Amino acid sequence: MIIAETRDVTKRFTLRTGLRDWIMRRRIILTALRSVSVTIPDKKIIGLVGESGSGKTTLGRILGGLEPPSEGTVEFMGSALYGDHSSPTGKIQFVFQDPWAAVNPRFTLSQIVEEPLLLLGYKPSERVSLAREALSSVGLPQDEQFLGRHPWELSGGQLQRVIIARAVVSRPALIIADEPASMLDVSLRIGVLNLIMSLRDSYGTSFLFITHDLAQAMYVADYLYVLYLGEIMEEGPTESVLRQPLNPYTLSLVKSIPTIGSKKLEAIRGEVPSPIKLPSGCGFSTRCPIASTVCRTSHPELTKRGEDRKSRCLLQ
């Protein structure tokens, strides 16, 4: 079953500009996403990796119902997400990078976890029992004393678990997790990633796992989309994409991560171009080690490669 799907989603932002631009009637358009189609099936963790400016967070917001696309359609559980039907309240939840910024510091832990249920109109007794169940599913205590604590009494890893408990308490079909473990120390990171996998297995919740860290994606994601300058450069089952990258961009990324034992690595030259001034031709052509003249003039399509993979490159 398909939980959520985008078809050819494009997103443009008009940037607020200075006085001179206003007088000259000049507009600056930032293209965050270009014709992106992703599918999120049930009971799967879908990884979305990319560098800054790749549009990964924007795609998460669009799939989460927070930001309508400029073009294209978004479907959630079979109906249009940005139509005039009722919004799927409680069926999509979020977990963000910074747990401290995601909670009201004056709330107790029970208030934090119960809040989604309050908004959905659950009775107090139901709220209490569901909140306890959610806390137990993320491996936290459920006693009165713990429930009465405030966020500042917890460590970052514990608080991120509370936030995940808040996300699962309304039994959502989809959780958008934007760098949920990136701020945590390595020893705690594994715990949060294991938790995400166990929630997929026990509740059948699907996750959109957004990260810049390929190693985290490798660890949790079932299927992977690699984003660059608002476009999918490559997609496929995570292990095959990261172990045998087809696209030069994915390959360069994989090769720029120091691992134990690596001596001298060749860095990708240059930096990610601005999404305000997209390069003509292939987005990666300005930095690609194998780019030829054709790459700078023609724009490659995302094409099927082999059984279950797709890559966007003219030279393949």
Place this chain on the structure above:
Amino acid sequence: MSEGDVLLEVRDLCVVYESLDARIRAVDHVDLTLRRGETLALVGESGCGKSTLGNAIIGILPANAEVSGEILFEGVNIVSLPRKRMRRIRWEKIAMVFQNAQNSLDPTLRVGDQLVEVILAHRSIPRVEAQRRVKELFSLVGLPPDYYRSYPHELSGGSRQRVIIAMALLLNPQLLIADEPTTGLDVSVQLQILNLLKDIKQRFQMSMIFITHDIAVANYVSDRMAVMYAGQIVEAAPSQALLAKPLHPYTIALTESLLTLDRRVKKQPIAGFPPDLSKTITGCRFAERCRFAVDECRREEPPMVDVDGRVSKCFFAEQISNKVVGYDYRGD
């Protein structure tokens, strides 16, 4: 300049942060030696004291920090140095690259001019000459010459970090302290900055202290690594050897929790949390989370044990080395 020449020696250093209701022992009896031309990586998780140690060496601790012990830089104890003399050493002999490049630059000044100001504050040379030096360093760190007239906000994160590195090099320091210099940068830019740091360290024949939480990054840039836990150095060894065969249970746990791209193995987090540094801790600081811990570990603080020219602060270091106490680290 010979290899074995010691540039910096830290002896029994303690840094205690005092607040109204607590005394936090952020760095607790640390010994450290840095040779000329060497890169030492300080590795550890948040709150382990690695940044405090770096800040103590360059002398920029906040006013509520109480320092004891010695930091010998070229044989001179810089802990007790008067402020004025420390100011001469800072930036001229010891320079620092901070983790947040954005906050190290004045947003209202062109980056080139900021760097010129740094030179003029320390050297009485004509402005033109200072400008020439800045332009020279810009090209050295890979910045186009026209960036000289840019404001910090006009630059990308990677370019800003290059400006900061150029700033650190202005006065030819002998020691560069880099505190998480690539945090917040993109993967591709991170590698560019790491390669740049390795390259300039060679070119300027500097020593470097590289502070990071990422053991793979530490291994990439450093000759030697010191692993910190709860304010103490728990293990120090040449980087390759340390990761190939960690001798401290905490280092073992760290290497095990490293996520890699080549294999997909289910991993377990390190159980528990680091101890509260405002309380008195008896015994080994890692004992509560350690899978090898015995009663003795909780009663007595382990000494630094020498094993094959390496040090590990664990009663079982030798047994771990001889594989009497086993661990399931499957590194390459």
